[in-house]
Amino acid sequence: MNPVPSPVLVDLKFNPERLAALLETAFEDRGSINLADPESRNTDLSSIDYALVWKPDADLFQRATNLKVIFCGGAGVDSILRIPNLPDIPIVRFVDHSLTTRMSEWVVLHCLMHLRGQHAHEKAQRHHQWGDMVPPEAADVTVGIMGMGVLGQDAAMKLTTLGFNVAGWSRSKKAVPGVETYGSEELDAFLHQTDILVGLLPLTAETKGLYNRGLFEKLRHDGALGRPVFLNAGRGGSQVEADIVSAINDGILGGASLDVFEVEPLAPGSPLWDLDNVFITPHDAAVSDEKALFAHVERQIGRFESGQPLEFLVDRRAGY
């Protein structure tokens, strides 16, 4: 441990003005080096202990050669794990109450918009038409969540409270009160009874391209919504966007809500923007709150330096 604590190296590709302003008062015990600051361009980073990163510079780990821990600025670590010659040190994921509740807000909002026919209501309103449809109620619909970690379990609890039936699938089967859970070998059974599929999976070799036409065809097609709906707030790399477009156009899917995309920002020419009953949000379902992120990093550094185990460690082999 250094006698003088080394500043936290920060390379977060967030809103730069906001980040710079917040860093002025963050990490008061040790300070920080903001890589977005032109003055840090030639700073010697070889004695830095901790890096907090989101989509970091390609040469970061060649410059900061003695890091002890890498903190990821978001819940998903795929962009970090892709970096060649990543040093073999602990990587800590961002888990935070605020991130979790925001994600659940998005999931509940979009499940309810599809349940209650918000797209049809909006269209009727645009035409000054007093509609006449009786949508099903939550108890008639099963939401199936893929990814039952902290985010998935919180969303499941809130959807259950709203009255939805909730099923959960995860690589290793979880026991969650009030939720019918499925493990890796039971994917088809899970899909067959799902009306609204919610993707909250990390991007790994196993989940790349997972949400494709073959999977959409396995969803329940005689449920109360008429046709199944696909929501993704996990990672865009897990979805095949050409398949989403054709599944909507062919009536395999009745709608979708997408917060993540194969390439972000989504290109202005993508056919996804104009599809019927498809809601697009700009990867803002669960925006990391910077202050909560800094507090999380300080807490984990405190644990690490006092000999306690780090929390929320990334399993590199599993990829999340």
Place this chain on the structure above:
Amino acid sequence: MNPVPSPVLVDLKFNPERLAALLETAFEDRGSINLADPESRNTDLSSIDYALVWKPDADLFQRATNLKVIFCGGAGVDSILRIPNLPDIPIVRFVDHSLTTRMSEWVVLHCLMHLRGQHAHEKAQRHHQWGDMVPPEAADVTVGIMGMGVLGQDAAMKLTTLGFNVAGWSRSKKAVPGVETYGSEELDAFLHQTDILVGLLPLTAETKGLYNRGLFEKLRHDGALGRPVFLNAGRGGSQVEADIVSAINDGILGGASLDVFEVEPLAPGSPLWDLDNVFITPHDAAVSDEKALFAHVERQIGRFESGQPLEFLVDRRAGY
């Protein structure tokens, strides 16, 4: 009590085809007379014990002169209480789990749409624009519910689960776990800290025109949403629509969601349809499920005939 049970007189201005089909198998012990059926036009109704009505014919109570109980087909009874020479017999309101959960779906959906800036997202999507806004989270916002009966309390519980701060106002102050409640004398204090106002009040002499510009001006104007939002799923007669229009245009309100209107259906020429950040739904927030309604009526008739007290009795003086 009649030796042969008298059929239930049904005068429900719901979807007529659907109603006729459902009545074929409803009330199997005593049957029903559907006033919408042309054959019933001249039927003698003087020996009928029970009427189930929603916006009933003006002459109904002149024809059915020996009713023992009136069952209302919805949660709001204002349209019945307005009828001149209404017989002085018990009136039973419709309270039902399905009605309650549907109303809460609508309330939670519209609170989340305003919280998460759905209107701005929809506009960005229409222009193929990748937006860049960080909405507040539920914990930064207080939802104030006016009307803390069965519907208000259920919505309050669900909004609390989503992370919103919730306050509740009612004529007689209620104690509700996790909700800051206010009574009739404390309306201003309630309004001053409310970011999203949810109207779930019955229409009575006291609530007519209650939601007007003066009330909107008392809502919190420096909250996390920037400007306050008004939701009404109670009764249209409680709102002054000209004031909603001017409050939106003048920036007193930042948005609204309206399921009820002074005159329904809302006229195609109403300025409400095109207001910025105003969502219109055609009085379908909590559609009465006919089967649940029939089961409720059968249950209450069973109680009445076995000498137990009727539930959900309307207080005529209070008006609900």
